[in-house]
Amino acid sequence: MLSVDMAIKALKEKKIRLTPQRLELINILSQENKHWTVEELYHILNERMPSVSITTIYNNINLFCELEIVKEIQFGESLSKYEWKKKDHYHIVCKLCGEMVDVWYPTLKEVETVAESISKFQIRSHNLQFYGVCSQCAEQ
Structure with a gap:
């Protein structure tokens, strides 16, 4: 399973800023063994950081998927869920x-x-x- 430190290292290696929103999103994703929709992540993050936008969540989730920090699970064209990178399953x-x-x-x-x-x-x-x-x- 990917550790938070490894995720932060991957961001630093790509010279990607460690914004408070990114770090909080990493904390949410890594702490729970859950499969999240972007909307669920938005509601949780928005409670902690009211100024965050849903676009910020989408952009960061896409970035995390590219860096293989998070895995996308697709359900057709209309729904995706996301989970912290774990051993293949x-x-x-x-x-x-x-x-x-x-x-x-x-x-x-x-x-x-x-x-x-x-x-x-x-x-x-x-x-x-x-x-x-x-x-x-x-x-x-």
């Missing part, structure tokens, strides 16, 4: 409430190898998400 998503849980399983590199041989692409990564119903929704 997969996700299970509740189709009713949207809860997302990490699944630690060895990376399926053989799938990438087959995809490369079929497509002639150079595969860099892949995403795998499972969909079901969480225990809370199943009880209701």
Whole structure:
């Protein structure tokens, strides 16, 4: 798992300013094992720093993704969630409430190898998400 110190070092190496908003966003993302939307991050950061704009959040999240501090999890074209960079893993998503849980399983590199041989692409990564119903929704 990426440490806060490593994230700050990555920003410094690229000569990117360590603004209070960036540092607070790093703290939020790194402290909780959660999958965030930009809007959720905005609401939390805006409580702590009322002058922050949602554009600031989008710009910093995009920067963090480029630097591989944060990973984007895409759900089609309309929704992305973001998580602090951790060891490669997969996700299970509740189709009713949207809860997302990490699944630690060895990376399926053989799938990438087959995809490369079929497509002639150079595969860099892949995403795998499972969909079901969480225990809370199943009880209701």
